[in-house]
Structure formats: structure tokens, C-alpha cells
Amino acid sequence: MRWSQTLIPTLKETPAEAEIISHKLLLRAGLIRKLTGGLYTFLPLGLRALRKVEQIVREEMNRAGALEVLMPALQPPDIWQQSGRYEAAQDVLFKVRDRAKKEWVLGPTHEEVITSLVAGEISSYRQMPKNFYQIQTKFRDEIRPRFGLMRAKEFIMKDAYSFDATDELAQDSYRKMYDAYARIFQRCGLKTIAVEADTGVMGGKFSHEFMVPAETGENEVVFCEGCGYAANVEKATSGAAKAAATAGEQPKPEKFATPGVVTIEALTRPPHNVSGDKQIKTLVYIADSKVVLVLLRGDDQLNEAKLAGALGTATFRPAEPAEIFNALGAHPGSLGAVDVKAHPVYADERLRDASGMTTGANQDGFHLRNVVISRDIVVNHWAELRVVQAGEPCSKCGQPLKVQRAIEVGHVFKLGTKYSIALKALFLDESGKQQPAIMGCYGIGVTRTLQAVIEQSHDDNGIVWPLSVAPYAVCITPLNVAADSEVMKRAESIYKELTQRGVDVILDDRNERPGVKFKDSELVGFPIRVGVGEKSLAKGEIEIKPRAGALIPVKVEEAVERIIALMNAGTQAKGQG
């Protein structure tokens, strides 16, 4: 490709809409342009990089034995009714109507479609295992699209669905996808950590997310450098010390006046001086329209994902102040669970043997001290409910846990039989008995992965593409583009030869000053720049400049071989194959 003939609208200044570095560089390097919030056009260069990522995904899925299909993005609502997700997913479902006013949905994911397909086509254990995948545009009515391609209303996803006859085989399918994902992200030049993920109220035994560590990520992962434990904060547990049971007779709860004290923090100050770990925090939630109390140690934070698991429902919300007063007779800041029997109480495991605790007295302006949980509070459900904090000991090996923000680029999930039962994907097993297929689902955000590569690989001058996903591997930069100049003739012949050798190469044939060309090629981030100019040509040399390395002068006649050798070395370094 000749630079002058494509469209690479680089920008010196960053559009005001971009906040994070990868979004800024996507725009500045001329890879994408926004149509409106959450909707982007891929320009020629951005599309090339995207296709490279897609191809890596495709190769590794094929290698893992998955079968590529293409399902409709436009879907009938009735299969969503059947799976029960028409309501459950209504917030993200885009709905459209045809001329007869019939409603359709734009697919945010394809469990319903693929399961309908399998229900019709697979009827014997002999036809399994099967794993179908597609690379396709998904539509989600995101509450808040942000950061360019990171969270968009429309994005490209690779989604795969496995169907197995037995639980054991389903685990094999899961493992294959897990391994394929590790290879895919490695080939894209991404450092990822696979973390245990929350399976939510859907149940399921296994779920892992592939995370790219980045300060701008929307997730937090907890990991241990000692034993390799890694989990999404929503799922993570730690070996943080619990209170020791205190032997012997304990003093009775005693009410004391705390005028104006309505926060945990206020109670830690004089004159009360009750440290956070000696307080019980009482939260009030409305779960399936019923009041529930949630107890945590004063210095702990509630993890709502864990609460969802404990409650067995995802439909819950913090109670409004009026609802709280109605239920407990006091306002937030003076709440407690002592002697509360009208509402179910969920308590964090860390409180199990706690004594000498202070909590609200359910009377505004008063607290209770000397509270012993086991004696004074009726706890209906004990559960792990707290957010793990950095520095707490790993529950497996005891080393301090670390917390890191990260971008989720992939998610593998063992689904079980939820969809196969709902949509009747049944088969006959060896004994002739009808069974629902055991499913797994596996997603990669392809467009998000592309942006994550940039987020992880850039410097002050621009993008630093890994060779595997670079829009062009080589950019030839002649410093004189006059057709009859020796410089341009050399550049043309290298361009021609590399093209014939199958290298993705772009020739910067613009009549621009050297500085402009150098800046642009670095901003866009081509892995190898080949400089052809009069000064080096006079010595019989051209200049090879790896994007992330030092300039290498080489003899003109060796140029092509050296470039290809450099590319092969780079490919091997990325562990391809």
C-alpha cells in the first residue's frame, strides 16, 4: 500500500472526547472515528489491525477443534422468552420493530440461537462433543458506553458454545478453550492473567476471566505471587483473621448515647474511640421485595456479587431511608441487628465469633456496646460477603494478596444445562436415555482486545504494535519521493520485493518533510521502519528502525533479508506456533 492512496488521518492534537491513552491513540493514529457515543467506524488501518486479531482468534479456535458458523444478529424474541432472559436481559436488549409492528431483538449474545440450532440438529451422544463459534457484531444497550472501543453499544465478539454428553467431557471442552484463550492473547502480544470469576446467580462450577492488567481497567483482580491464586474481586476470598472466640462470661449489651454519630468513622474518634474492627456495620437491602439485614465488620466493605450469591437472587437493592426507618425504627447510622427477628440477617463470616462489638441500637443517637454476635444476634445465614483488600493473607499460602486493576478481554464459562433444558437441546445417551446437553460458553471481546493491546503497548510517541497485530509490519520511509531520485527508486524496489515476499508493507510516498513522516510512523506504531535517504545511501546503506529498538544501518543489498530476519525473530519471540 502507498500511504498517499489510503486514508490515515493522524492528529497532532487529541480530541477532547478521549480520556485514556489507548482511546487517544486510536483516534490520533487514524484507526477509528466516532459516529456517535459508543459507535465507531474502523478506518483502513484500524480494520487491518482488527482483522489480524480476528485471524489469530480464528486460527486458534480452529486448532482447538471449534467449528465456525455465523448466526443472525437479528433474533426473534420468543427464544429469549423461552430462556427467561427476555426479562433478565431487558436492560441491554436492543429491540426493533418491523413494518407489521412485530418486535425483534438485536443479539447481545447467542446462547438462545445456538441452543435452538443444536436442539434441531443434534440428537445423539455420538454427535458430541461439538463446539461452535462465530466472530460477529454484538449489540448491547450499554448503560454507559465509554473509552472508545472498550465498552461500546456495538462491538465485535468471538463467541463459542460447547455441547457435551457428560460433565467430564464438558470439562475437557472448557479446558481446551481455556488453553486456546491463553494462546490467543499471547499471540496478540498481550500479558493476561486468568482469574477465577464470579458465576453469579446462574450457578455453574467454573468461570475464568482473562484480564489485561491496566490502571484504566474497569475490573479489579486479586492475586497471590506466592501460589498463583488469582480471582476477580467479586469472587476473591482471603485468609484474613477472624475474631477469636472469647471464653467466659461476657458483659451484657449496654446502650450509650452517641448524638450526631452516624458513620463508622465518627465512632472511631473521641470520645467513643471504637475502632472499625470492633464495630458491626448493618446494611439494609430489599431483596425480592423483602427487607434483609447484612452485617459486616465496621472496616469491611460489602461485595454485592457475593451478596447476590448468598441471597440466591440478583434482584436486590439498598433500601431507601424511609424503608429502613419503617423496618427498624431508626435511620442509617444508628442501625443494628440485636434482637431483630422480623427480618432475615445475613452476616459475614468474619464476624462469626466476634464479641465486645459495638453496633447501632435502632434508636437514633444511641449505640450498643458489649455485643456478642453468637449470643445477641440471630444470624440466619453466614456467608463470605466482604471485599478482599490488598495485603490480606492468601487463603492458600498466607502471602499478602495484591490487587490490580484490569481489562477483561475474555471469559470462559461452564454453563451447565440451563439453556439446553429451556430450549430443549436434548440427546440420547448410550443407554437410550434422554438428557440435556451440558454447555459451556466462551467469549472474547475482539474490538476490546485490540484496544487493550494499545493500552498495554505504547510509548510517548505512539502505539508500539506487536508484529502479530500491526496493520502493516513494515513502513518504508523514503526521504525524497521524486520518482527519478535514487532514494525513491531504492525505496520502490525494497517495497516491491517485500510485497512479493508476502510482507505487509506500506510505502510512505507522501511529499512530506522527514520529521512529519517519522512522527507519523511512530504514532501509528509500525514494528519496523525502513529509512531510505541520500546520506545513508551514499554509504551504500539503508536504515532499519525497529519501533521499540535502536536504529540498524544495513547494506542496501542485504536490506530485504535483514528485514525478514528481524520479523521472524520477532514472531518467535512472541511464541507463535
Next chain:
RNA sequence: CGGGGCGUAGCGUAGCUUGGUAGCGCGUCUGAAUGGGGUUCAGAAGGUCGUGAGUUCAAAUCUCACCGCCCCGACCA
């Protein structure tokens, strides 16, 4: 949806407090010089000041409503 911020040329912005001819930089076009790190000079094109209503002799500027975008929270690849 709740909270915060912002809408002025393709991009980045000044002007708004205190109403009176819409300005600058980048980019674009023409010409010239320059030619190994976003070069310089001269000239030019390009604006419903987000939309609508109101106040006023007069609105980018003041008021109200609406729309859009960005950031923080709930959701997810």
C-alpha cells in the same frame, strides 16, 4: 437512571463574569523558499456559536426547556 462537567470552523481552543463587527493555533487550498525529526513566509477558503423559545434596540454572552457528548456509580466481551 442518579451525581458532576462540557457543547464556538475538520481538530484543539479564546471570547461568556460586565450583551454591541466571532478571534487564535493545528489541519486544508494557492504560491514561494526549505528538505534527515511535526520547517518558514505570503495569501485564501471554511462558522446555523448544539436546538428551540424568552428577555433586550441588540444575545456566542442573560433566562428557561430540550438535544448531544464526556467523567463518576449499577451492567458486561
